[in-house]
Amino acid sequence: MSYEGKTKIVEDAGEGLVLIHFKDDITAGDGEKHDVMEQKGAMCAEITARVMGWLNKKGVPTHFIEFIPPRTLKAKKLKMFPLEVVVRYKKAGSFIRRYGGKEGEELSFPLVEFFIKDDERHDPMVCTDHIVLMDIATREQVERMAELAADIAMKLKEYFEMAGYDLWDMKFEFGVDENGEIVLGDEISPDTLRLRKSGEIFDKDVYRKDLGDPMEKYREVLKACRSISS
Numbered sequence: 001m002s003y004e005g006k007t008k009i010v011e012d013a014g015e016g017l018v019l020i021h022f023k024d025d026i027t028a029g030d031g032e033k034h035d036v037m038e039q040k041g042a043m044c045a046e047i048t049a050r051v052m053g054w055l056n057k058k059g060v061p062t063h064f065i066e067f068i069p070p071r072t073l074k075a076k077k078l079k080m081f082p083l084e085v086v087v088r089y090k091k092a093g094s095f096i097r098r099y100g101g102k103e104g105e106e107l108s109f110p111l112v113e114f115f116i117k118d119d120e121r122h123d124p125m126v127c128t129d130h131i132v133l134m135d136i137a138t139r140e141q142v143e144r145m146a147e148l149a150a151d152i153a154m155k156l157k158e159y160f161e162m163a164g165y166d167l168w169d170m171k172f173e174f175g176v177d178e179n180g181e182i183v184l185g186d187e188i189s190p191d192t193l194r195l196r197k198s199g200e201i202f203d204k205d206v207y208r209k210d211l212g213d214p215m216e217k218y219r220e221v222l223k224a225c226r227s228i229s230s
Contacts, residue, residue: 006031007041007191013074016178017065020045020073026191028208030119035207042070043218044189049073050225051159051188058155060148062184063175078175078185081137084115084123085145087153088169092194093205095169098125104168104196110153112146117173144182145174152184160195163224165202168194190218 002011009021022041027034049067056062063075088111091101095111114131115123126134128142137145149172157167170193173186186192190203202221206214 006034007044008187012077016077018075018077019068020075022048022071022073022187026204026207026214028204030122033208037215040215040218043215043222044187044191045071045073047189047218047222047225048187050229051156052184054159054229055152055155055184055188060152060155060184061177061181063177075185076177076183078177078183080173080175080185081141081145082117083126083131083136083145083173084117085149085172085174086113086115086169087111087149087172088113089153089157090168090194092168110150112149114142114145141176141182145172148172148174148182148184156188156193159228160193160224162228164197165221165224166196168196170194190214190221195221 002009006027007023007025009023011019013019022045024036024038024040025034026037026040046067049064052062052064056064063078064073065076066074068074088095088107090107091105092103096103113125115125117123128139131137131142132139152172153170156170160167172184174182175185177183193203194205195202201211202217204214206212206217
């Protein structure tokens, strides 16, 4: 049995494992904008593998087990929460649309936000009580996800600073493993990060804002990840 999403195909591999195949699709605006870009899936798969491999070594519980070139990850099977957990260091994107402010303006502390994965409703933001009332997760699970997200964000900031990048914000997805532990799933790539370097954009905002070929920027991020991992 397999599941196909906008950018990945997840295949059950038995024995508590899955194979995650990254597609060349790139989307924005809750899927309203959609293109296929050569090598995009392979780049996002390898970036995810390298970053999650590094996180594993730092003691972060992730689903990542092995990278199978060119575009597949072997991972632990998780029961995923239908949530996106966003950690912000600077104002950008939907934060500015909701609250105003200047893009790139520093927040006084890292902000953790929860959103329900629902394209039709444009991923509504929710608080802990909403999540608990809708039986999406328990209060303890929400607290654990928030704690993990803040810790992972700090580690990712350190990781990308090694290559000269400034990490503005990031999106995480979590699930529960066979032991009931909350584990980081999905991917970590320019699809899910806001990365800046010397005023340049190195993430999916290049695609969102029609600022040129996003794959050129993804290649640069992959090159940086290879240098960090070498």
